[in-house]
Amino acid sequence: MVMQLDKDQLLQAYRKMSEIRAFEERLHEENATGDIPGFIHLYTGEEAIAVGVCQNLLPTDYIGSTHRGHGHSIAKGCDIHGMMAEVFGKDAGVCRGKGGSMHIADLSKGMLGANGIVGGAPSLAIGAALTAKTLKNGGVAVSFTGDGGSNQGLVFEAMNMATVLQLPVIFIFENNGYGEGTGFDYAVGGRDITKRSSGFGMPSIRVDGTDFFAVYEAVSEAVDRARTGGGPTSIECMAYRWHGHFEGDPGLYRAKGEVAGLRKNHDPLKIFRDKVRDQIKASELDKIDAEVTAQVDDAVKQARAAAYPPAENLLADVYVSY
Amino acid sequence: MVMQLDKDQLLQAYRKMSEIRAFEERLHEENATGDIPGFIHLYTGEEAIAVGVCQNLLPTDYIGSTHRGHGHSIAKGCDIHGMMAEVFGKDAGVCRGKGGSMHIADLSKGMLGANGIVGGAPSLAIGAALTAKTLKNGGVAVSFTGDGGSNQGLVFEAMNMATVLQLPVIFIFENNGYGEGTGFDYAVGGRDITKRSSGFGMPSIRVDGTDFFAVYEAVSEAVDRARTGGGPTSIECMAYRWHGHFEGDPGLYRAKGEVAGLRKNHDPLKIFRDKVRDQIKASELDKIDAEVTAQVDDAVKQARAAAYPPAENLLADVYVSY
Amino acid sequence: MSTKSYREAIKDAIAQEMRLDDTVVVIGEDQRGGHGGHQPEVEALGGVLGVTKGLWTEFGSERVIDTPITESAIIGMAAGAAATGLRPVAELMFMDFFGVAFDGIYNQAAKFRYMFGGKAKAPLVVRGMVGAGFSAAGQHSQSPYHIFASVPGLKVVCPSTPYDAKGLLIASIRDDDPVMFCENKILYDMKGEVPDEPYTIPLGVANYTREGEDVTIIALGSLVHQANAAADRLAKDGITCDVIDPRTISPLDETAILESVAATGRVVIVDESAARCGFAHDVAALIASKGFDYLRAPIELVLPPHTPVPFSPALEKLWLPDAAKIEAAARKLMGA
Amino acid sequence: MSTKSYREAIKDAIAQEMRLDDTVVVIGEDQRGGHGGHQPEVEALGGVLGVTKGLWTEFGSERVIDTPITESAIIGMAAGAAATGLRPVAELMFMDFFGVAFDGIYNQAAKFRYMFGGKAKAPLVVRGMVGAGFSAAGQHSQSPYHIFASVPGLKVVCPSTPYDAKGLLIASIRDDDPVMFCENKILYDMKGEVPDEPYTIPLGVANYTREGEDVTIIALGSLVHQANAAADRLAKDGITCDVIDPRTISPLDETAILESVAATGRVVIVDESAARCGFAHDVAALIASKGFDYLRAPIELVLPPHTPVPFSPALEKLWLPDAAKIEAAARKLMGA
Ligand SMILES: Cc1ncc(C[n+]2csc(CCOP(=O)(O)OP(=O)(O)O)c2C)c(N)n1
Numbered sequence A, B: 001m002v003m004q005l006d007k008d009q010l011l012q013a014y015r016k017m018s019e020i021r022a023f024e025e026r027l028h029e030e031n032a033t034g035d036i037p038g039f040i041h042l043y044t045g046e047e048a049i050a051v052g053v054c055q056n057l058l059p060t061d062y063i064g065s066t067h068r069g070h071g072h073s074i075a076k077g078c079d080i081h082g083m084m085a086e087v088f089g090k091d092a093g094v095c096r097g098k099g100g101s102m103h104i105a106d107l108s109k110g111m112l113g114a115n116g117i118v119g120g121a122p123s124l125a126i127g128a129a130l131t132a133k134t135l136k137n138g139g140v141a142v143s144f145t146g147d148g149g150s151n152q153g154l155v156f157e158a159m160n161m162a163t164v165l166q167l168p169v170i171f172i173f174e175n176n177g178y179g180e181g182t183g184f185d186y187a188v189g190g191r192d193i194t195k196r197s198s199g200f201g202m203p204s205i206r207v208d209g210t211d212f213f214a215v216y217e218a219v220s221e222a223v224d225r226a227r228t229g230g231g232p233t234s235i236e237c238m239a240y241r242w243h244g245h246f247e248g249d250p251g252l253y254r255a256k257g258e259v260a261g262l263r264k265n266h267d268p269l270k271i272f273r274d275k276v277r278d279q280i281k282a283s284e285l286d287k288i289d290a291e292v293t294a295q296v297d298d299a300v301k302q303a304r305a306a307a308y309p310p311a312e313n314l315l316a317d318v319y320v321s322y
Numbered sequence C, D: 001m002s003t004k005s006y007r008e009a010i011k012d013a014i015a016q017e018m019r020l021d022d023t024v025v026v027i028g029e030d031q032r033g034g035h036g037g038h039q040p041e042v043e044a045l046g047g048v049l050g051v052t053k054g055l056w057t058e059f060g061s062e063r064v065i066d067t068p069i070t071e072s073a074i075i076g077m078a079a080g081a082a083a084t085g086l087r088p089v090a091e092l093m094f095m096d097f098f099g100v101a102f103d104g105i106y107n108q109a110a111k112f113r114y115m116f117g118g119k120a121k122a123p124l125v126v127r128g129m130v131g132a133g134f135s136a137a138g139q140h141s142q143s144p145y146h147i148f149a150s151v152p153g154l155k156v157v158c159p160s161t162p163y164d165a166k167g168l169l170i171a172s173i174r175d176d177d178p179v180m181f182c183e184n185k186i187l188y189d190m191k192g193e194v195p196d197e198p199y200t201i202p203l204g205v206a207n208y209t210r211e212g213e214d215v216t217i218i219a220l221g222s223l224v225h226q227a228n229a230a231a232d233r234l235a236k237d238g239i240t241c242d243v244i245d246p247r248t249i250s251p252l253d254e255t256a257i258l259e260s261v262a263a264t265g266r267v268v269i270v271d272e273s274a275a276r277c278g279f280a281h282d283v284a285a286l287i288a289s290k291g292f293d294y295l296r297a298p299i300e301l302v303l304p305p306h307t308p309v310p311f312s313p314a315l316e317k318l319w320l321p322d323a324a325k326i327e328a329a330a331r332k333l334m335g336a
């Protein structure tokens, strides 16, 4: 599997994962200063999913995301400086400060938006898939949903619609074991998201979401199917969330040592490094990490220095006309 | 199976099916006179489901119904005279003329209401099941949903909640092949409602919904499970709708001769008669039919003669207080 | 110009736009009817009341998209499609069903543009029936357009005639914002003159359906006709009325309303959306804040009671505002 | 009497009612938190912001019911349970989520009683957060109580203090009608004197939070405090205000409002629910129709613009009504 991707592609994948890691860990620190408005939900620990998915997509393909959307946004190519400014509520943000962490979007990059409504993305993604199918442009759409979100009616309806209309769409379920503080084992009746999806008549598999290659491979097959008119696929990616549900969550529902164990044994970046050990020198990856750190550093500096939106933006862009 | 029920029970079951048949066929005629306000949706052809289910229930158990609710209401013990008056919009109706055909309800009979919202019943039924579970009164709740309704997000959420909380509830899916004019084969991705339900972690079976005994048996097992703390069950009942979706539907989506074939080969009352041939004389059942016809006749006469609601009822009963 | 029903005018608008623009698609339950049934080549329904009948035969299943009973996915899919290049015309059948499907409009489509910093648009139309008077009972008779109008980013249209229905629907389809298009079901068989060629009526321009001097009556949808009937009766007694049909609630033609009030000083607002926090209250607040100095008398509201819509025709008739109630309100204002 | 936060007052109300009445149950996401996690005996959350923390420890999983993320089923289940013998206190977390779950309230619980001929009741409370000012952006800052108030059969409560929160919540739980209980999230940490024993504040009785002669200011929730701050500043210049907190939108204490207007003749209505068809418009219409003769000046509306709630604090501050804007509106009415 490792071999299907050439070295450039592997480096590119690692860079994206590194960007996500650096972005999130830095936000964790920045948030402690009290300068970030609102809620933020960090993606650390799940990098392999976003990148494993998006490395299969073209810039013209679409993704729909969740409240935990930074990783998806970075993986799909959103500008890190623009994202950072957005999180800080600045006019230079990708949404001009009007969306914030939970609503980062950039349609020009095929990013349909993070979403504050759990289960919101799948129905938007089938819409993007309908566009692709109708315009016959070979496009594909992907939605991200959590294990908690897999209980939301919107999600089931979207899956059914997708099989009925044979839409080029892929439903990614990021099963990180918790929805807020409630366990997957409790909230997901049947405890198997793939069984739900296959009940709607689509191929459904479960993969290790900490392994970039496992995700990449499953999605690659699904994308092929979608692009060639074979309809939707559902992929449940098992992974872990390292931080609290949102920054500030004390995580009382965790076992003692749970997080330390994750960092040690389930680090998607480490796992990636191990798998490419024979092809790529550690120093090359370290160099990427250093570049990325500098990039994120600069993004924070610029975001902090940037101006808040001017008053006239309050009324701008509600409607296209009127 | 036939033998599990004593003769009185069999006669009682037949009487209920006969009542439903007579009620619906008479409404079909009455509707042609133009005197019935609004929409009506007839249940003819599906009698064995409502009766096969409700013969398993106690008066204190609850059911939640659909837009096609006359059969469920009769099977659960609602008063036929009150129902007829309701359909005609009269003050003597079970809902005092405020609900009509699509909203027949009688909580005192355990009938939570017909429902104009497709997929509305399951979440109400899990509520009734929660009451039973919380009060530990051994009660059971049943929801009815169509094949079309099986695509509604509300329904999936209710099924998941039922397994998570292990509620004493039974989800009946009446698969009559169509939702309005759209085929089950088209609208239900995966074409198997039981696979959907089992994806939520509950026992799920498919039975012949024109056979009272098949339905009765499946529900009997499910009710036992529910009453003894074993949680929810889903049962898909395959059946046929003889009339249009609503009265007035020309049924252009039907094959030529489709309805004639149903009446001939898939009549739940005939099937019942055949199965009890050895225990019950045809003349006994004929007598029931005659009594029922007279009863429905009287209900129509009284409903027609009854008064419309008085003006002061317009403002009555919006709130319990204020 | 031909005589067409309100229903035909709506279909006409969609068909003409579909011919002009390949990105216009129709999405909804039973928009064809027959898919998966036993008559594979028949267009069985065209929407449950046949409003879009004929479109499938002309445009086929790729552009007239039959869906399962799945309103959340219909609306969400339409929103996602609109953001990515289509111009969907989605049908909610009865607007009363917004309760199962509002998130895709309320939190998604309506907010995309603003929340994404002006970098997205969502040109979709959601059609649906509103209105009481059909004995359709509590869940199929409501007019939640006041709720839609309260959501920033949504446009809300309520045509009262075949002519307006066609022109406003074409304008809605061409509009780059999400539009809730509210069709009053008791108008479907109403006939009127409708131009054969495509035309638009701008969103946000009210129609003076009658001009007078004494009282301004403001009404939407089928109640415009009740208002006009009341105005006719009043005219016999020398009381003349402006009857204003705003046609669109959002945007609202504030100028037309305030100008009329400036001239008459007396206002009757008729509506069936809600007895509380409804369309009438919105207009009353507009006048009480920006047109107060014109007012010579209290604003009269002719509204249903704060109850669900009752089924029985005997009660439903009492529930609905009608010409007699409008007339009485106007006479009260004239002190007679 | 103790000093308690708004948050504690809410929990207090629920806990006391649960002790008194076995049919009161709490239903919602993460009402305990920890179910299915790795700490089986810990009450991890008590609702996402900890409002109900402590209830699970006292009452256990049978009466504090953690649910999946499934708002339609939460509301529908609560409606069904209420109709059959429980008194559920369901949590929607953020009221903004009503978009995925409204049918169970709008078409079901609110209509049962009327549509079933007076033979059913649905004593449930749906709690949820409303309000901007928390940098929670467009989908977590809304106040759709005007929408709830427009639905016949629903009662709608918006407490502005810890004292009111407890008394109104106990009244809501005991009420036999469905109640939407709207908690303004920026008030959770507000402290105030709260009696220890259970008490009720009747639904439909406004609170005069300040009395004066010149201007009537009407506000709900956190804006009551902005209105009082404005009144304080105005008082320094000899302009005195009635500041009325209706506390419940449905029922609405029309008498209290009209009496105040009769005395002052000048009205400022402040609200954050909607710039169109909102709570303020409702009250303005009431006054313009039933209190017109008392009015000496146009009704002033202090509302957010008709836009989604922007994320950036720089914009959100401009978006929200505040004391300065209220003060300016009152001064305008006083012609100064
Ligand atoms: C409709 C809706 N319900 C509830 C919430 C509150 N909420 C935000 S995130 C979240 C948990 C989501 O869990 P999951 O889908 O597993 O995603 P994760 O946070 O684990 O990535 C909840 C309940 C919401 N934002 N929207």
Ligand SMILES: Cc1ncc(C[n+]2csc(CCOP(=O)(O)OP(=O)(O)O)c2C)c(N)n1
Pocket (backbone or CB within 6 Å): B066, B067, B068, B116, B117, B118, B119, B145, B146, B147, B148, B149, B150, B174, B176, B178, B179, B180, B241, B245, C029, C069, C071, C093, C097, C100
């Ligand atoms: C939420 C909602 N969507 C759509 C409708 C319109 N409608 C009423 S009945 C029906 C078909 C239902 O089909 P099915 O569930 O199979 O039940 P059947 O009529 O076959 O008994 C539809 C689409 C509705 N009443 N409610």
Ligand SMILES: [Mg+2]
Pocket (backbone or CB within 6 Å): A146, A147, A148, A174, A175, A176, A177, A178, A179, A180
């Ligand atoms: Mg999760």
Ligand SMILES: [Mg+2]
Pocket (backbone or CB within 6 Å): B146, B147, B148, B174, B175, B176, B177, B178, B179, B180
């Ligand atoms: Mg069916």
